[in-house]
Amino acid sequence: MTISPEAPSRAMDLLRFATAGSVDDGKSTLIGRLLYDSKAIFEDQLEAVEATSRSRGDEYTNLALLTDGLRAEREQGITIDVAYRYFATPRRKFIIADTPGHIQYTRNMVTGASTADLALILVDARKGLLEQSRRHAFLCSLLRVPHLVLCVNKMDLVDYSQEIFESIADEFTAFAAKLDVPDLTVVPISALKGDNIVTRSENMPWYEGPSLLHHLEHVHIASDRNLxxxxxxxxxxxxxxxxVVADYRGYAGQVASGVLKPGDEVMAMPSGFTSTISSIETADGPIAxxxxxxxxTIRLADEIDIARGDMICRPNNRPAVSQDIEAMVCWMDESRPMSVGGKYAIKHTTRSARAIVRGIQYRLDVNTLHRDECADGLGLxxxxxxxxxxxxxxxxxxxRRNRTTGGFIIIDETTNRTVGAGMIIEAA
Incomplete structure (x- = not known):
């Protein structure tokens, strides 16, 4: 969407959100509706979607085709890959991860939601909460997504019934209470008709909350970051x-958490040497x-030995330094399961290491939350x-404290493929 020249000139924040839900709940249609109603698609894109809809025999413009880009997705009518889409309103920029709903693509959903600030979970108003709805809510909780929005979709097919909406909302709220969900919002919508997507729907006067886009524009995410x-x-x-700059030594990277200022006392890990920040620089020059x-790029007052994979932190607030870690791992390899004694490569922040699996405490059934403590491996x-x-x-x-320094990926050294994603629970 083009921002009007009258809009105030300010740096807009960025909201990353992922969609999740069961197959045919309307995730791709919802995203297509958001893009269409916020005027974030080009005319030729819309014309192509209209032409494809006609050739398929659809009686309406199938906005789901805007995101279902793979031929297999269009043929089967399901989402397989994680589709990323970008759009903006005068208030905020958005990155959408349209994640698959089918159980066999759980790994894709974990990938899409791992960096999300907010997750949209769609439920078909006719079917109510399904097993997959609960599973996706649990995965969002496991991945520490700070904000959750339950969208009760297809309200037009249940005559915009307030009773059906409240029944689903109450059931999901009760389930979410068992999980670690800090912020939950429930919105009744119709992605196909556009009800409560960009503007409030006249078909549901009993709903007093904001439209979905209004909530996405105004949800507070600044306090979610660990400062x-x-x-x-x-x-x-x-x-x-x-x-000209013979003595220049700078350390480049991305701030994972906290606030850094020139003059701050810092420590380099794992060496333990301390120094003070002399300057902080970007491509546009020094910053405060x-x-x-x-x-x-951070420059220090003293020349101390720091290399890629090291970490700059506060002397009295340091990360754990450990070779023994316990983590929740989602296994993503279809050819070979994870087994005790298996050896892999690990990528954690900017540090690389090799690791051996010393034990599997339990395998979690994400549908029932049951723990299988006799598990000897993890499959796809x-x-x-x-x-x-x-x-x-x-x-x-x-x-749970820091998603950046608490997450890692597991790599098969023989194929160089990413085979797992881990979330650290404890570093001994």
Whole structure:
């Protein structure tokens, strides 16, 4: 959407949100409706979708085709891959991750929701809460998505019934109470008709809450970021080979959490050497402070040995330094399950290591939340609590406290494929 010239000139914040729900609940249609009603699609895109809709025999413009880009998705009418879409309103910029609803694509949903600020869970008003709705709510809770929105879709097919909406809302709220969901909002919508998507619907006068887009524009996300624990994983050491700046040494990376300012006392981990920040620089020049998720270059007053994979933090607020970690792992490899004794490569922030699986405490049934403590492995899309031993210490926090320094990926060294994603529960 084009921002009007009268709009105030200010830096807009960015909201990343993921959609989840069962197959045919209307996720792709909802995103298509958001893009269409906010005028975030080009005329030729709309013409192509209209032409495809006619060729398929649809009696309406199928807005789901805006996101279901794979040929297999269009043929089957389901979402398989994680489709990313971008749009903006005068208040905020958005990145949408349209994640699959089918059980066999759980790994894709974990990928899409891992960086989300908010998750939309769609429920078909005719079917009510299904097993997959509960599973996706649990996965969003496990991935520490701060804001959850339950969209009761297809209200037009139940005559916009307030009783049906309230019954689904009460059932989901009771289930969410068992999970760690800090913020829950419930909105009745019709993605096909556009009810309560961009503007309030006249068909549901009993609903007194905001439209979906209004909520997305105004949900407060600034306080979701950890501004207390300073964590700066060093990605690259900058040493220009120039006689003009012969003594320049800067440490480049992205601020994971906390606020950094020139003059602050900091410590380099794992060496433990301390120094003070002399300056913080960006491509546009020096700045007075850095906070997540800014990418900056930090210069220190002292020349201490810091390399890629090290971390800059506060002397009295340090991450755990450990080779033994316990984590919830979602397994993503269809060819080989994770097994006790398996050896893998790990990528954690900017640090790489090798790891061995020392034990699997339990495998979690994400549908019933039952723990199978006799599990000896994790198959495709399965989640379990795993003990790992790494070759070098990881500089880690608990995932619930810091999603950046508490998350990691597991790589098969023989194929170089990402085979798992982990969320650290405890670093000994």
């Amino acid at each position: 207390v624990d300073v964590r700066f994983p060093v990605q690259y050491v900058i040493r220009p080979q120039s006689t 402070e850095a906070f997540p998720p800014m990418s900056v 899309n399965e989640i379990g609590r795993v003990k790992l031993r790494t070759t070098v210490p990881l500089l880690a926090d608990e995932y």
